[in-house]
Amino acid sequence: MAVNLRGRHLLSLRHHTPEEIKFLLDLSRDLKNKKRAGIRGNLLAGKNVALIFEKPSTRTRCAFTVACIDEGGHPEYLGKNDIQLGHKEDVADTARVLGRMFDGIEFRGFKQSVVEELAKYAGVPVWNGLTDEFHPTQVLADFLTIQEEFGYLKGIKLVYVGDGRNNMANSLMIGAAKMGMHFVIASPKSLFPAEELVAECKKIAEECGSGAVIEIMEDPKAAVKGAHAVYTDVWASMGEEDKLAERKKILQPYQVNAELMEATGRDEAIFLHCLPAVKGYEVTEEVFESRRSRVFDEAENRMHTIKAVMVSSIGNL
Structure with a gap:
């Protein structure tokens, strides 16, 4: 049976089957070979991705940014001082606003409950770039x-x-x-x-x-x-x-x-x-x-x- 991960969140690996994890690893290998061959892609052309960072980052921020640009997408970095997440605006409202503007949302922060609430309300795929509980990527x-x-x-x-x-x-x-x-x-x-x-x-x-x-x-x-x-x-x-x-x-x-x-x-x-x-x-x-x-x-x-x-x-x- 073919694996289809379209529209899927990645909050932890709890909700991915062994076949889906294998599919992601095989796709990663293929995309790695493509990049090493110097081939620029368009698999994310026309896609906009929000990168929310409560915690500082080197690898996660750079990986999402370069990966998105490599395939023709646009990443938008949103640091803790750039948006009102959980302060003036609650998580559900932020999720619904960003979900209407972006095709996917990455979150790196403290509470697992925040990334799960983003996923519940955004209406677009949400990916966990690290929380205190899990680091699936x-x-x-x-x-x-x-x-x-x-x-x-x-x-x-x-x-x-x-x-x-x-x-x-x-x-x-x-x-x-x-x-x-x-x-x-x-x-x-x-x-x-x-x-x-x-x-x-x-x-x-x-x-x-x-x-x-x-x-x-x-x-x-x-x-x-x-x-x-x-x-x-x-x-x-x-x-x-x-x-x-x-x-x-x-x-x-x-x-x-x-x-x-x-x-x-x-x-x-x-x-x-x-x-x-x-x-x-x-x-x-x-x-x-x-x-x-x-x-x-x-x-x-x-x-x-x-x-x-x-x-x-x-x-x-």
Whole structure:
């Protein structure tokens, strides 16, 4: 059965089937090859995209902007001081105004409830560029990177080390459950992911028959044994800067260093990070700059996967 994502939101990967995720990754690969061949497209010609940013951004903003222009569309950046979202004007009203002027809306901010309310009222596709709970466009880029490296996703052992309840750990767990991966979170008990989400991901794996394995543990060296990819993120996310001193104490044993990468037992194991990285904290400079690191492949792949998300939902296909 053909996959049709026309008019679809991307709020998290919860609502996408494994076939739809595979379709997005295949489309991303094709669009990446097209760009590398120097072919400018028109799949977004005549389309206008609103880019709402409550939080600052490098990769997400640049990826949406370049991806849109590459295919002939017009991106309009709307920073927190440019519009009245949630201040003078409530989210529903902003959504209805922007939905009458734009063909799609990206939102990067704090509350997942805001991006969901935008989607409810806008009348056009809404894409989550990051909230405190989920970061789905990053996961697509991560999975494209893993697929490029190993040729497949099903059966890949992906280990996330660090703050086990942040938006990346949440999003990777959902994606891994859908795609049949062996996903492990290694973190202190105080930073384990929500039990409800772990149970939901195990249920997803069972219902879609992906064969995914989801594990949560405290011992980082035991967790990474046999890993194809080791993933980490900053120890204090945006808005949590006041917790950094405390996090440094409890997360120091979870630093991704050469010793931890060796503990995978796989010479071909790669290192992943959504960036920006605080080198010397969650990852050492040695690992970040090593032959194992694929962080800049991931960063580039944000653009190709975001392009696929936009093209599949509002493009001239």
